[in-house]
Amino acid sequence: MAAAGLVTGAHASSDAELLLFRLSQPGLNVLYVFVLMPLTALFGDPGGGTGDAGGLALACGLGAAVNVLLVRAIVCAARAVAADLPACRKRRTPTL
Template sequence: MSRAGRPRTARIVALAYVVAMSVGGLIVGAQGSSHAGPLLFWLSQPGLNFLYVFVLMPLTAVFGDLGGGGGEAGASSSALACGLGAAVNVLLVRAAVCFLRVVAAELPMCRKRRTPVR
């Protein structure tokens, strides 16, 4: 497989993951309480935690509680939470892959510099 085909496949897989999580959140939110809800939130967990800590908590601190947090989450809020958590997960994986590529590209030059000259 050529290197040109890999980014397209990765984008398709990432998009399929985000869409599947959004649709799953919509279905779980429409059904109410089910056993698939904790699984969906577990699959979107690192990104969902990132959103809660770095987006929702500061917004709540700045604007205060707007009163919409009481009660059961609806279908759209479950789909939004799962979809945004999955999107942040995709971005976190992309950042990790880019970091590893930079390290792998710089590693031979670092080893070359550390070799003593005789």
């Protein structure tokens, strides 16, 4: 994702840039809400928004990394629930 962001930013392709942005969107939202917004609230807005290839590559790479972590957390949670289901069903069935 970071390499694709560098290439897309260097060639200024708006269609590919939009696709990369959409692919990394859930991770970017998490980064904005839990990292960038608190830092901006603490230290103020530096006002130096990067619109170059490096900024796009960084955003796509970090967004993709957070997406991987989000998917891993969801899979781990689903596995934990699936592992506990047989024990829960066994406890709920009445014994006669």
